[in-house]
Amino acid sequence: PRRMAPCTSFRDAMAVLSLPLMLMPRSSRALTACATSSNGAARRVDLRSDTVTQPTPAMREAMSTAIVGDDVFGDDPTVKKLEARVADMFGKDGALFVPTGTMANLIAVMAHTWERGSEYVLGDRAHIFLYEQGGGSQLGGSHPRTVPTASDGTLALDDLSAAVRTDDQHYPVTKLLCLENTHNMCGGTVLSAEYMADVGALARDRDLALHVDGARIWNAMVAADASSAEVAVDADSIAVCLSKGLGAPAGSLIVGSAAIMNRAHRLRKALGGTMRQTGILAAAGLHALDHHLPRLGQDHIHASALAHGLSKLHGISVDLAAVQTNIVFLTVDESCALLPEELVAACSDQGVDFLEIGGGGCRLG
Secondary structure (H helix, E strand, O other), X not given: OOOOOHHHHHHHHHHHHOOOXXXXXXXXXXXXXXXXXXXXXXXXXXXXXXXXXXXXXXXXXXXXXXXXXXXXXXXXXXXXXXXXXXXXXXXXXXXXXXXXXXXXXXXXXXXXXOOOXXXXXXXXXXXXXXXXXXXHHHHHOOEEEEEOOOOOOXXXXXXXXXXXXXXXXXXXXXXXXXXXXXXXXXXXXOOOHHHHHHHHHHHHHOOOXXXXXXXXXXXXXXXXXXXXXXXXXXXXXXEEEOOOOOOOOOOEEEEEOHHHHHHHHHHHHHOOXXXXXXXXXXXHHHHHHHHOHHHHHHHHHHHHXXXXXXXXXXXXXXXXXXXXXXXXXXXXXXOOOOOHHHHHHHHHHOOEEOEEEEOOEEEEO
């Protein structure tokens, strides 16, 4: 699904990153090597995110030949095929196609916190909390309550239990717990089946719903060697993304019960996410499930190889245990001749792009 062979991308990245950075002054912005293609031509290796992709020729063909209808009327056959397939994969009543992952999470939160003044509990490093504009409160009238996120992406059961409000007129009413699998800001870590079962049991015991931000749930499935139904069994709703790792140009789906789907349809319309001939995008998603999902394990192997290579460089440290899927976090130590922002800029000058994430860290993949 990437716009170049992943193994070549990682090899080219290492060629740039493994230069003798320690011998260069911190002010240096010039490196002496460049990523090259097999024919010697310079090219870019973009590791800012697994969303930076181009549709393959076969995906473009699937999109151009897609049979479409009008999804507002519910008669786009390609959308219906994708929704039915994804719902069946995750063992839920239904699925709903939406333009973005942010909208999928927002609709799910709003569907579960239907009454204004409700509250949802999530981690303080959750993508929903950090990077989605607080949409639940901004647009849905619900209140987020955060608990600390552990380095592996889990939220302590005691913290979750303590965050559930008592029945008191001064408090919002807790309705929802949110998890993230894999966890973006923890480097793509995977939540175990045992942990998911424990949180699911807690939610049921406290009469709460459980939503999973599963933007990269496909990677969690591959890493855990589990089926989609197995990773979703404890969740009342899941948001899954087609443009992260799978290489589709756009699109996410909300998966859940019939009651949640009914609310989700209404909310999608209100938020402007109901489109017409959506089958063109749905066809890309179907192609990705058929042809790109089986290859995700290769991304994990390449990410692990990159992480091990980076860990051997002076001035660079990598928590290898945290590299479980397709994301690599590195830390630029004080002994490195370049500051993180200088390293990012210098490598970009040589055709390798990745992100500085603050605190001395960088993200690749």
